[in-house]
Amino acid sequence: MIDIDQVRADTPAVKFLTHFNNAGASLMPTSAYRAMLEYLQREQEIGGYETVLEYVEQTADFYVQAARSINASPAEIAFCESATKAWQLFFYSIPFKRGDRIITTQLDYGSNFVGFIQQHNRLGVEVVVIETDSNGDIDLVAMEREIDDRARLVSLSHIPTANGIINPAAQVGQIAKSAGVPYLLDACQSIGQIDVDVKQIGCSALSVTGRKYLRGPRGTGFLYVDENVLANIEPGWLDQRGVVLRGSDQYELLDSAKRFENFEVGFGARIGFGNALKYFNQIGAKNVEQRIIKLGTYCREKLHTVSGVSLHDNGAHRSGIVTFTLEGHTPVEIRRFLNQHKINIWACAGPGSLVDFQRRGIDSVARASVHYFNTEEEIEKMVASLSTL
Ligand SMILES: Cc1ncc(COP(=O)(O)O)c(C=O)c1O
Structure with missing residues (x-):
C-alpha cells in the first residue's frame, strides 16, 4: 500500500496543480530535488572534481538503485542523458551488415524508426514492421x-x-530467446509505472529515461545490458572512461556496462536520479503498478461519460497513459483549456507515435498520464472541467 498523504507531501506542486503529464515529465520528489541541489551547491563551494570525491558512495548508490529497479546487477547499468541515448548506445553497437533484418513493431518509438531507416539507407538492412491485430x-x-x-x-x-497499451515484453523475450536473436527493449514509459523485471522479460538490453515515471531530473537515463551479452559487445564509439587505455595502440574494455559511458556527464543530475530511483524502490514497483493501473482505468471510465470524448487506447493490457480526443476541439486546444484550470495534460502529435498513428488513421491525441500520487478526485476535477468545454 502506498501512503498517498506522504507521497503527496513529498510532491509539493500537487497543492497548486493537477499533474497528468507524467509520461512527459513527472514531478520530482523533494528528496531527489534537494539531493541534486546540494550536489550543485557543493560544486560551487569546493569545485567540480573535488565534489566527485566527496560523493563516491552516493554515486555508487545510483547504480545499485538503478539495478534494483529492474532486478539487474549494478555492473549491468550505464548512466547516460536520455532513453534515446541509451537505446542508441546499444543499437549502434550491433555490427549490422547488408541483408540483416531488424524486427520491430508499428508501436515502436519515432527515434527508434529513425535509427532503423538510417541503417537501412547506410547498410541495406531490412526493417520488418509487425502490425497490430484487430484488438490493437x-x-x-x-x-x-x-x-x-x-x-x-x-x-x-x-x-x-x-x-495506453502495455506490450507483452516477456512473450517477445521468449520469441527472441528461442530464435537466439538479441532483444532491445525500450522501457522509457514502463519503468516507474509497472513492474519491470529484466530476468523475467529476458531482454538483452533495455533503455530508460529519468524524468518520466521514475520522477528523476531531466537529462538523465540509463542503459541496462545483460552481463552475458556484455561479454560480446563493443560500444559503437568509446570514451576513455569505457576502457583502460594502455598506450598509443591498445585499450581494454571495462568489464561492466560502464564501457558505454562518457567521462563527462551531469554529475548532480545523476545524484538526483539515484535518489528518485531509491524513492521508487522504497515504494515498490508492484505497489506503483497496482495504483497506476487502477487510476488509469478510473480515468478512462470517467472520460467515457463525457459527451463527445473518444478513447484511443487499445490492446488487452492498459497502463496509466490515457489517450483521447474531444469532438470539436483539437488536442492542443484541450491542453490549453485544462492548463488554464491548472491541470497539466499533453497533446501528442509528431514523430513519437507517427508510424502507429499513420496505421490507425489519426494524427494527434490528448494524453492524460496518471501517477501514483494522483487521486480519484483529481481525475473527477479534470473530467468536470472538460465537460464545460
Ligand atoms: C516509448 C518512448 N521511447 C523513447 C522515448 C525517448 O525518451 P528520451 O526523450 O528520454 O530520449 C520516449 C519519449 O517520450 C518514449 O515515449
Whole structure:
C-alpha cells in the first residue's frame, strides 16, 4: 500500500496543480530535488572534481538503485542523458551488415524508426514492421514467423508514447530467446509505472529515461545490458572512461556496462536520479503498478461519460497513459483549456507515435498520464472541467 498523504507531501506542486503529464515529465520528489541541489551547491563551494570525491558512495548508490529497479546487477547499468541515448548506445553497437533484418513493431518509438531507416539507407538492412491485430495488440504469430536466420535484432517499445497499451515484453523475450536473436527493449514509459523485471522479460538490453515515471531530473537515463551479452559487445564509439587505455595502440574494455559511458556527464543530475530511483524502490514497483493501473482505468471510465470524448487506447493490457480526443476541439486546444484550470495534460502529435498513428488513421491525441500520487478526485476535477468545454 502506498501512503498517498506522504507521497503527496513529498510532491509539493500537487497543492497548486493537477499533474497528468507524467509520461512527459513527472514531478520530482523533494528528496531527489534537494539531493541534486546540494550536489550543485557543493560544486560551487569546493569545485567540480573535488565534489566527485566527496560523493563516491552516493554515486555508487545510483547504480545499485538503478539495478534494483529492474532486478539487474549494478555492473549491468550505464548512466547516460536520455532513453534515446541509451537505446542508441546499444543499437549502434550491433555490427549490422547488408541483408540483416531488424524486427520491430508499428508501436515502436519515432527515434527508434529513425535509427532503423538510417541503417537501412547506410547498410541495406531490412526493417520488418509487425502490425497490430484487430484488438490493437502486436501480432506475435507474425513476429515469430518473420524471425529467420537473418534476424539480428528484435526491438520493442514496452509502453508507447501515445497509446495506453502495455506490450507483452516477456512473450517477445521468449520469441527472441528461442530464435537466439538479441532483444532491445525500450522501457522509457514502463519503468516507474509497472513492474519491470529484466530476468523475467529476458531482454538483452533495455533503455530508460529519468524524468518520466521514475520522477528523476531531466537529462538523465540509463542503459541496462545483460552481463552475458556484455561479454560480446563493443560500444559503437568509446570514451576513455569505457576502457583502460594502455598506450598509443591498445585499450581494454571495462568489464561492466560502464564501457558505454562518457567521462563527462551531469554529475548532480545523476545524484538526483539515484535518489528518485531509491524513492521508487522504497515504494515498490508492484505497489506503483497496482495504483497506476487502477487510476488509469478510473480515468478512462470517467472520460467515457463525457459527451463527445473518444478513447484511443487499445490492446488487452492498459497502463496509466490515457489517450483521447474531444469532438470539436483539437488536442492542443484541450491542453490549453485544462492548463488554464491548472491541470497539466499533453497533446501528442509528431514523430513519437507517427508510424502507429499513420496505421490507425489519426494524427494527434490528448494524453492524460496518471501517477501514483494522483487521486480519484483529481481525475473527477479534470473530467468536470472538460465537460464545460
Ligand atoms: C516509448 C518512448 N521511447 C523513447 C522515448 C525517448 O525518451 P528520451 O526523450 O528520454 O530520449 C520516449 C519519449 O517520450 C518514449 O515515449
